[in-house]
Amino acid sequence: MENNQNLIPDLQEPSEETGITIHLDAFEGPLDLLLHLIRKEEVDIWDIPIARITEQYLEYIQIMKDLNINMAAEWLMMASTLIYIKSRMLVPQEKSEESEDEDIEDPRHELVYQLLEHQKFKNAAEMLYTREEVENAVWNKPPENALEDANEIVAVSLFDLLKAFHEVVRRFEEQQVLEVDKEEVTVEQKIEDIRNRLLIHDQILFSALFGEIRSKRQLIVTFLALLELVRMNEVWLYQKGAFQEIQISKKKENA
Amino acid sequence: MQAIMEAIIYVAEEPVKPEQFQEIFPKQEKENIEQALKTMVDAFNARPGGLCIREVAGGYRMTTRPEHHEQIRAYLKTRPNAKLSMAALETLAVVAYKQPVTMAEVLAIRGKKSSSALHTLLEKNMVAIVGRKQVVGRPILYGTSKQFLIHFGLNSLKDLPTLEEFAQLASEQL
Numbered sequence: 028m029e030n031n032q033n034l035i036p037d038l039q040e041p042s043e044e045t046g047i048t049i050h051l052d053a054f055e056g057p058l059d060l061l062l063h064l065i066r067k068e069e070v071d072i073w074d075i076p077i078a079r080i081t082e083q084y085l086e087y088i089q090i091m092k093d094l095n096i097n098m099a100a101e102w103l104m105m106a107s108t109l110i111y112i113k114s115r116m117l118v119p120q121e122k123s124e125e126s127e128d129e130d131i132e133d134p135r136h137e138l139v140y141q142l143l144e145h146q147k148f149k150n151a152a153e154m155l156y157t158r159e160e161v162e163n164a165v166w167n168k169p170p171e172n173a174l175e176d177a178n179e180i181v182a183v184s185l186f187d188l189l190k191a192f193h194e195v196v197r198r199f200e201e202q203q204v205l206e207v208d209k210e211e212v213t214v215e216q217k218i219e220d221i222r223n224r225l226l227i228h229d230q231i232l233f234s235a236l237f238g239e240i241r242s243k244r245q246l247i248v249t250f251l252a253l254l255e256l257v258r259m260n261e262v263w264l265y266q267k268g269a270f271q272e273i274q275i276s277k278k279k280e281n282a
Numbered sequence: 283m284q285a286i287m288e289a290i291i292y293v294a295e296e297p298v299k300p301e302q303f304q305e306i307f308p309k310q311e312k313e314n315i316e317q318a319l320k321t322m323v324d325a326f327n328a329r330p331g332g333l334c335i336r337e338v339a340g341g342y343r344m345t346t347r348p349e350h351h352e353q354i355r356a357y358l359k360t361r362p363n364a365k366l367s368m369a370a371l372e373t374l375a376v377v378a379y380k381q382p383v384t385m386a387e388v389l390a391i392r393g394k395k396s397s398s399a400l401h402t403l404l405e406k407n408m409v410a411i412v413g414r415k416q417v418v419g420r421p422i423l424y425g426t427s428k429q430f431l432i433h434f435g436l437n438s439l440k441d442l443p444t445l446e447e448f449a450q451l452a453s454e455q456l
Contacts, residue, residue, distance in 0.1 A: 055368070055369055055372075055392075055394060056392060056393045056394030057393055057394070058392070058393035058394070059393075062456070065456065066455075066456070072453075072456040099394070099395060101393060101394055101395065105393070141393065142456070143449070143452050143453060143456065144391055145391060145392065145393060146452035146455060146456060147445060147448045147449045147451075147452045148372055148375045148376050148379070148391055148392070148448070149372060149375075149452075150448040150451050150452055150455075151375035151376075151378070151379060151442075151443075151445070151448050152368060152371040152372040152374070152375040153371075154375075154442075154443060154448075155366075155371045155374060155375055155378075155434055156365075156368075156371055158434040158435055158436070159365055159366065159371075159433065159434060160365075161348055161435060162433060162434060162435045163351075163363050163365070164348040164349075164351030165336075165345045165346055165347075165348050165351070165435070166345060166346045166354060166358075167343055167344060167345040167346075219411070220411075223410045223411045223412070224410075226407055226410040226427040226428065226429065227410055227412065227425070227427055227428065229428070
């Protein structure tokens with residue numbers, strides 16, 4: 028390459044000034060760098076001049092090395108992929124005339140699919156960015172704490188809870204399942220699990236939480252996790268009326 | 283009924299779902315409630331006021347209109363919220379469209395380790411752990427949360443443009 032200097036101009040300025048690459052952000056990963064290089068070359072994505080692009084890519088990596096940037100493994104992996112493709116392009120493909128309609132897949136194609144897939148999600152990210160922008164320009168009424176207590180919902184007492192748990196255990200024993208308890212789920216894991224579920228659902232039915240469990244140990248672990256979450260004031264348990272199903276829901280942060 | 287609906291949406295902290303109105307008006311038919319709700323929202327949004335009612339995360343929420351953001355911000359003396367980084371947005375896009383998805387699958391698409399971006403998203407409650415994939419190693423599966431819908435003003439995941447649209451765009455860009 029003759030005009031090496033302006034191949035990677037984005038990098039040159041900051042490296043001299045500060046020695047730190049602020050531009051790592053611009054090229055988040057190897058795929059981003061490749062997209063950048065391809066766009067700059069204004070070449071057809073289905074006919075990438077692989078030798079030229081590989082050369083430029085390696086130059087970039089060299090600069091990163093010179094700057095002592097800790098390179099993640101994926102950068103080197105991409106380098107080896109590029110070199111591999113390049114070498115396969117050099118080997119004369121058994122271009123036997125019989126191979127109709129290019130039966131042999133172009134060695135570059137897998138990379139192209141990957142690049143297109145990556146670009147697709149970059150576009151989706153752009154869309155999210157715009158949406159976020161709009162949402163940031165909008166306010167809704169700040170929450171009022173006073174409203175919380177006005178609910179005519181029955182909070183569940185420990186007694187109700189124990190009764191419900193007893194019911195769960197009884198139903199479980201009726202089922203007579205074979206206990207193969209290889210999985211040692213801890214209370215901590217279960218707490219995390221319930222927290223995650225409450226991020227997706229506003230409330231969980233007590234029976235649903237226990238319904239899917241197939242071992243007695245799990246039942247107890249889940250119950251303890253639930254008690255712990257109540258103690259930590261993260262969830263609250265309520266019924267929509269006496270004798271109704273117990274529901275689990277997240278406590279409002281500012282209640 | 284419409285006046286009550288408007289008032290409830292005003293006092294609500296979270297988007298109000300049509301089912302919640304059903305609880306308030308138990309004698310009303312589901313269709314009637316939905317019809318009344320729609321008429322009320324359309325009428326509300328047709329007036330040239332500073333507020334509007336928007337469909338977010340499967341419910342209705344009253345907000346200021348986006349076009350007034352500069353003046354409102356000047357009054358509140360706030361700066362725009364910290365936005366998500368591009369890395370986080372990309373990761374979130376992958377999770378949103380491919381969910382439930384493992385860390386390795388995110389890596390394959392982004393061509394880059396995404397653990398820190400994913401961690402940020404978990405911390406901000408945009409992404410939640412939804413289970414484990416039933417393959418060797420039982421990797422954690424991630425999905426988007428309700429907070430994700432609220433943050434991006436989406437009514438449901440179906441509101442997102444299809445991936446094909448972005449694929450189309452991508453092939454035009456390259």
